[in-house]
Amino acid sequence: MSILIVDDEQDIRELIGDILRDEGYAVRLAANSDQCMAEINVDPPSLMILDIWLKDSRMDGIDILKAVKRDNPDIPVVIISGHGNIEIAVAAIKQGAYDFIEKPFNIDQLMVVVGRAMETSRLRRENQELRRRDVASAEMLGSSAAFKALKANLDKVTKSNGRVMLTGEPGSGKEMAARYIHSNSSRASAPFVVVSSATIEPERMEEVLFGRETPERGVEPGLLEQAHGGVIYFDEVADMPLGTQSKILRVLTEQQFTRVGGADKVRVDLRVISSTCRDLRAEIGMGRFRQELYDRLNVVPITVPSLADRREDIPELARHYIDWFHKTQGLPARDLTPEAETMLQTMAWPGNIRQLRNVIERVLILGDSTGPIEAHELPGNEPRPEAETGILLSGAVAALPLREARELFEREYLLTQINRFGGNISRTASFVGMERSALHRKLKSLGVVGANRGGRGLGDYDE
Numbered sequence: 001m002s003i004l005i006v007d008d009e010q011d012i013r014e015l016i017g018d019i020l021r022d023e024g025y026a027v028r029l030a031a032n033s034d035q036c037m038a039e040i041n042v043d044p045p046s047l048m049i050l051d052i053w054l055k056d057s058r059m060d061g062i063d064i065l066k067a068v069k070r071d072n073p074d075i076p077v078v079i080i081s082g083h084g085n086i087e088i089a090v091a092a093i094k095q096g097a098y099d100f101i102e103k104p105f106n107i108d109q110l111m112v113v114v115g116r117a118m119e120t121s122r123l124r125r126e127n128q129e130l131r132r133r134d135v136a137s138a139e140m141l142g143s144s145a146a147f148k149a150l151k152a153n154l155d156k157v158t159k160s161n162g163r164v165m166l167t168g169e170p171g172s173g174k175e176m177a178a179r180y181i182h183s184n185s186s187r188a189s190a191p192f193v194v195v196s197s198a199t200i201e202p203e204r205m206e207e208v209l210f211g212r213e214t215p216e217r218g219v220e221p222g223l224l225e226q227a228h229g230g231v232i233y234f235d236e237v238a239d240m241p242l243g244t245q246s247k248i249l250r251v252l253t254e255q256q257f258t259r260v261g262g263a264d265k266v267r268v269d270l271r272v273i274s275s276t277c278r279d280l281r282a283e284i285g286m287g288r289f290r291q292e293l294y295d296r297l298n299v300v301p302i303t304v305p306s307l308a309d310r311r312e313d314i315p316e317l318a319r320h321y322i323d324w325f326h327k328t329q330g331l332p333a334r335d336l337t338p339e340a341e342t343m344l345q346t347m348a349w350p351g352n353i354r355q356l357r358n359v360i361e362r363v364l365i366l367g368d369s370t371g372p373i374e375a376h377e378l379p380g381n382e383p384r385p386e387a388e389t390g391i392l393l394s395g396a397v398a399a400l401p402l403r404e405a406r407e408l409f410e411r412e413y414l415l416t417q418i419n420r421f422g423g424n425i426s427r428t429a430s431f432v433g434m435e436r437s438a439l440h441r442k443l444k445s446l447g448v449v450g451a452n453r454g455g456r457g458l459g460d461y462d463e
Helices: 010-022 033-042 061-071 086-094 107-136 145-157 174-183 202-210 242-254 280-285 291-297 307-329 338-346 352-366 402-420 425-432 436-445
Strands: 002-006 026-030 047-051 077-081 099-102 164-167 192-196 212-214 218-220 231-235 256-258 265-267 271-276 300-303
Touching: 002 010, 002 033, 010 026, 010 107, 026 033, 033 061, 047 061, 047 107, 061 077, 061 086, 077 086, 077 107, 086 099, 086 218, 099 107, 145 174, 145 300, 145 307, 164 174, 174 192, 174 231, 174 271, 202 242, 242 256, 242 291, 280 291, 307 338, 307 352, 307 402, 338 402, 402 425, 402 436, 425 436
Parallel strands: 002 026, 002 047, 047 077, 077 099, 164 271, 164 300, 192 231, 231 271
Antiparallel strands: 212 218, 256 265
16 A cells, blocks of 8 residues: 655655655655656555646646546545645546645644545455455355356456356346456456446436536546446346447447547546347347447357256355355354255246345245244245145146156156256266166156256256
């Protein structure tokens, strides 16, 4: 953590430097804008103390402030000036300065401002670190073949700057996959900024992305500017308005843009990751998505599997969420009974991992505070009155002869277990209590020789 002091008066910058060194801070000095920008490029400081007026300098303090807020928006900047007045103070604050101190300054006042600014800088770094740690949450846990294939693909793209398009069902963990790429890349210490295309009002999209400039409020950086040096993540990019799509295409091509209401070009260094749960080719055919933008974004396509394709991971994910809710919300730290595990693995999960998290939270809130989670506590499996505990047959099944009804049950039961164990025949046979060869014969006799409900043929199953 260092503080960069920029002042054309040698006595002033050395005095401030000596004071801050006595307080234990690491200090660097610059006499003009060229020295200042060189210091920032070598190693961005944790805080800048910047004089407004700089003699024999290519840029004045306001120009430097604009450049710093554009390229390093997380650096707090404290403005000092011997010619200070309210207009200069307001102008500096509008351009993003943390605070304004007038010369001759009071040392105690200076130390209070520096202390607060350094605390702000520390909190921002900790926030970034917490975001990076978030990648270790449940969505990136698993041992199934589908999860391993996903992680292998993500690992291949972490070290490049190639644009990635993540496709998958809602709630399957596309944003977490994007965060994994970011946290394992050379941009890990830089921002990860999410653009929620579906939740931003179309008429505000450009202002949100590009920022704006007004006489009243000065410069208000947009999401693209905030993501400079890091990753911009376009969540559900198919929901982006057509007009905005053409402007984003220009940004990807030129790596620069103009704020709404502004005239200056703002240059950005970004890695772009996008996601969608829709068929973008179909959207292109219907005129709702631009072919050129699709070609720019879809450099490396990666499919994020649904929870139904990684049922083996469900117990591990569920236990992670139990532990997470216990630590963050104080909910009971309960285990899962084998019956509850089985039920979780065989339930329908249209909302995928997001739905699983919600189910675990609901059970922990409404259930007992002690003892493992039982199957009957899960949604759709609540106990019925004693008179209703029998199995309810649909009219179609009840109309079948016993042999056909039994075969239908066996087929559905075995397919469910095969899906539950990720297509592993040996584990399925062990659970259902059959020899592997006997299970193969049973599946063949039931006509299960093509593909199951997940679309996998028996030849694809693991032994």
